Amino acid sequence: EAGVAQSPRYKIIEKRQSVAFWCNPISGHATLYWYQQILGQGPKLLIQFQNNGVVDDSQLPKDRFSAERLKGVDSTLKIQPAKLEDSAVYLCASSLNSQREQYFGPGTRLTVT
C-alpha cells in the first residue's frame, strides 16, 4: 500500500514570496491533515479536512495560509506572503476517519530567508 506522498521535499524562498505544497493521501483515507512542525516541538495542526470539507482550521493563519481539497483526494497548502517565522517542516497526514491512526508523509522542509 502506497503511503502519503508530498512534494516538494525541500523549498527555499525569500520572505514575501509565495509557496505551495502538495499532498496525496493514502487511498481511501477520508481525513487529511496539514501540520506545521518547528524544530524541537511537536506537530501543530493547521487544518483538517473530512473528504473535501474543512472541519478544523482554527490554528491556520488565514491572512497568509490557504488550503484546499477540491475533489476529496489530494490537497494543496499555500503560503502567501511568507514570513521568516514560517520556516518549518510541513507535514501532511491521512487517516480512515478522525478517530483512527494518522499516517504521515515525508514532509516538506521550508526555509524562508
Place this chain on the structure above:
Amino acid sequence: QKEVEQNSGPLSVPEGAIASLNCTYSDRGSQSFFWYRQYSGKSPELIMSIYSNGDKEDGRFTAQLNKASQYVSLLIRDSQPSDSATYLCAVTDYTGANSKLTFGKGITLSVRP
C-alpha cells in the same frame, strides 16, 4: 486549551535496558492515545495505539493507559541504539466525527551502546 505534557527528558539508557517514556493529558474526555517515533530529519511514524485502560504489548513495546490518572506511558524493553529518536505522545479528543489529535512536544531517547 487541551494539553499533552511530556516533561521529562532527554532520556539516556544503556543498550539492553528498559526505557520508560511518560505522558499526561489534560482532557478527561480523551478517547484515543498514540505513540509516534520520529528520527531526526524524518516524519513521525506510528508505533503504538491504545484505546482502553491497561497494557498493550507489541514486540518490545508496551503502552500503558490509566484514564483515571490521565496518564499514558511507553515502555521499550531491550533498548537498542536504533531506538534512539524522539517519541511523540498524541491524544485525540472526542467531538463526534471531527476529533482532533494533539501532540506533546516529544521526548528524545538516546540508547548508549
